[in-house]
Amino acid sequence: MYAQVVEGSGKGAKATEDMTPEERAFQQKIDSGQKIEPKEWMPDGYRKTLIRQISQHAHSEVVGQLPEGNWITRAPTLERKAILLAKVQDEAGHGLYLYGAAETLGISRDEMYEQLHSGKAKYSSIFNYPTLNWADIGAIGWLVDGAAIMNQVALQRTSYGPYSRAMIRICKEESFHQRQGYDIMMKMCNGTEAQKAMAQDAMNRFWWPALMMFGPPDADSVHSAESMAWKIKINTNDELRQKFVDQTVPQAEYLGLTIPDENLAWNEEKGSYDFTDPDWDEFFQVISGNGPCNADRMRARVRAWDDGEWFRDGLSAYAEKHSAGNTNQGVENV
Amino acid sequence: MKADSDLFEFLLRMGDNTLVLGHRVSEWCGHSPVLEEDIALANVALDLIGQTRMWLDFAGDVEGKGRDADALAFRRDVWDFRNILLVERPNGNFGDTLMRQFLFDAWYHAILSRLAGSSDDRIAAIAAKAVKEAAYHLERSADLVVRLGDGTTESHAKMQAALDDFWPYTGEMFAADTIDTSLTSRGVIPNLAEVRDEWDETVNRVLADATLEIPDGTYQHKGGKQGTHTEHLGHILTEMQFLQRAYPDASW
Numbered sequence: 351m352y353a354q355v356v357e358g359s360g361k362g363a364k365a366t367e368d369m370t371p372e373e374r375a376f377q378q379k380i381d382s383g384q385k386i387e388p389k390e391w392m393p394d395g396y397r398k399t400l401i402r403q404i405s406q407h408a409h410s411e412v413v414g415q416l417p418e419g420n421w422i423t424r425a426p427t428l429e430r431k432a433i434l435l436a437k438v439q440d441e442a443g444h445g446l447y448l449y450g451a452a453e454t455l456g457i458s459r460d461e462m463y464e465q466l467h468s469g470k471a472k473y474s475s476i477f478n479y480p481t482l483n484w485a486d487i488g489a490i491g492w493l494v495d496g497a498a499i500m501n502q503v504a505l506q507r508t509s510y511g512p513y514s515r516a517m518i519r520i521c522k523e524e525s526f527h528q529r530q531g532y533d534i535m536m537k538m539c540n541g542t543e544a545q546k547a548m549a550q551d552a553m554n555r556f557w558w559p560a561l562m563m564f565g566p567p568d569a570d571s572v573h574s575a576e577s578m579a580w581k582i583k584i585n586t587n588d589e590l591r592q593k594f595v596d597q598t599v600p601q602a603e604y605l606g607l608t609i610p611d612e613n614l615a616w617n618e619e620k621g622s623y624d625f626t627d628p629d630w631d632e633f634f635q636v637i638s639g640n641g642p643c644n645a646d647r648m649r650a651r652v653r654a655w656d657d658g659e660w661f662r663d664g665l666s667a668y669a670e671k672h673s674a675g676n677t678n679q680g681v682e683n684v
Numbered sequence: 685m686k687a688d689s690d691l692f693e694f695l696l697r698m699g700d701n702t703l704v705l706g707h708r709v710s711e712w713c714g715h716s717p718v719l720e721e722d723i724a725l726a727n728v729a730l731d732l733i734g735q736t737r738m739w740l741d742f743a744g745d746v747e748g749k750g751r752d753a754d755a756l757a758f759r760r761d762v763w764d765f766r767n768i769l770l771v772e773r774p775n776g777n778f779g780d781t782l783m784r785q786f787l788f789d790a791w792y793h794a795i796l797s798r799l800a801g802s803s804d805d806r807i808a809a810i811a812a813k814a815v816k817e818a819a820y821h822l823e824r825s826a827d828l829v830v831r832l833g834d835g836t837t838e839s840h841a842k843m844q845a846a847l848d849d850f851w852p853y854t855g856e857m858f859a860a861d862t863i864d865t866s867l868t869s870r871g872v873i874p875n876l877a878e879v880r881d882e883w884d885e886t887v888n889r890v891l892a893d894a895t896l897e898i899p900d901g902t903y904q905h906k907g908g909k910q911g912t913h914t915e916h917l918g919h920i921l922t923e924m925q926f927l928q929r930a931y932p933d934a935s936w
């Protein structure tokens with residue numbers, strides 16, 4: 351998912367008897383499936399955790415443009431170029447919806463950018479892996495968007511109204527993302543020996559990072575209980591990871607790709623696959639800035655922002671000069 | 685039947701313009717100054733790539749050698765490209781990109797609105813579809829040129845520098861050669877002098893609103909329409925054609 355390690359208040363879920371009357375009413379509302387809207391009272395921890403989670407998610411969409419953008423100018427046909435452009439454009443749009451949802455909680459987009467650029471705010475570890483061959487674009491749509499969908503479909507039911515509505519809009523677009531990725535993989539796997547080799551290479555490199563997208567194992571995920579009580583988180587990390595593996599293995603078999611896990615096996619008793627846990631040391635290294643592309647991704651984002659300052663300032667200055675008498679000159683572009 | 689080589693050349697000129705400019709615009713993906721611009725530029729690139737497919741597929745049909753838009757886009761070398769030099773100029777800063785876009789949009793919209801009445805039905809149909817997209821692109825690029833030209837001292841200076849840079853590459857859009865004049869006399873394409881009048885009108889109006897000054901110099905570069913390009917096009921093709929060149933037997 352795009353928000354993998356969201357710190358909560360650190361206190362865990364509160365027992366009902368420890369709640370203030372306000373908190374109790376709030377929790378009852380959530381339990382009965384009602385949405386929380388921006389103007390309503392909410393616990394401070396709920397607000398803060400949500401801001402962290404939604405902004406992480408937004409940053410992931412924005413940084414996520416970079417690994418795929420890396421292949422737009424090298425897409426092999428005009429149709430593939432158009433599809434990839436449309437896909438990456440959608441991701442930028444998702445970033446917009448999500449920043450908008452976070453802003454309803456009292457933080458500005460500029461503040462969120464600052465947190466991203468200073469390294470304070472995180473984004474999904476997956477986007478710190480490089481796209482090295484064209485099949486990576488297929489693997490991202492198939493595996494990465496596939497994993498994201500799993501999480502986002504659940505989050506349509508999240509308790510915070512604006513977040514839930516953003517997820518509903520986003521999910522409508524995501525299935526196209528996964529399909530175009532799988533379609534690329536099909537072409538590659540039915541193609542020449544070189545194309546098959548690219549596809550397997552992409553599979554080998556993206557399998558483990560895709561599993562890591564769901565976040566650390568539940569046992570190590572200290573903030574889960576509170577977020578689940580607040581319905582900010584709907585499923586546990588391990589539940590979603592299992593679901594993802596169960597869904598993906600038959601698809602990989604259909605493609606004729608080998609999943610790089612010797613221990614992968616169907617478990618009759620469980621009714622699901624057994625698989626090896628990803629390397630969590632690697633995960634925490636990537637999350638803390640040491641992934642293969644962290645520095646490049648951040649440099650690209652910070653540079654885009656810094657180089658664009660004169661542009662944003664220019665638009666604001668024009669809007670200010672012309673604000674009297676013409677209401678249509680707003681800086682809605684900024 | 686002998687292929688209509690004038691028509692083929694003209695269609696390459698149109699398709700190569702949108703292909704190369706679409707490529708340049710798409711280089712911004714994920715790197716623009718605000719998220720809204722990432723989205724808007726992706727939109728422009730998408731439109732241009734979509735139009736490329738229409739122009740070049742038609743070119744391939746006219747040529748009659750079984751080449752489709754992909755074969756033309758990914759398997760020709762520099763000297764076979766017919767785009768104007770303006771669209772292959774590097775992106776520069778965001779203001780450069782917007783200025784190049786505006787100068788192109790003003791021409792492209794003017795020619796498309798006339799091509800919609802072409803004696804060639806297929807050109808008329810492509811132009812009728814493309815002109816709606818071009819109208820939107822022009823509205824957007826003109827608007828931003830005005831805002832940035834009349835924004836801060838810095839944004840004004842950047843836009844003026846961009847205009848000075850690109851100005852010598854605008855004349856090629858209207859420089860009619862024998863292919864143009866022959867197609868004009870057949871009613872396939874408009875008289876380029878007429879297109880120039882509309883372009884002048886648009887450009888003068890927008891640049892005045894933007895408080896920018898048209899450069900004095902009259903020298904204009906040429907050659908792209910006939911296949912003599914700047915050094916930049918080779919690098920664009922190296923990148924764009926990589927997969928098709930490296931794996932010629934593959935289908936994607």
Ligand SMILES: [Fe+2]
Pocket residue numbers: 411440441444520
């Ligand atoms: Fe997305």
Ligand SMILES: [Fe+2]
Pocket residue numbers: 441495524527
């Ligand atoms: Fe997506």
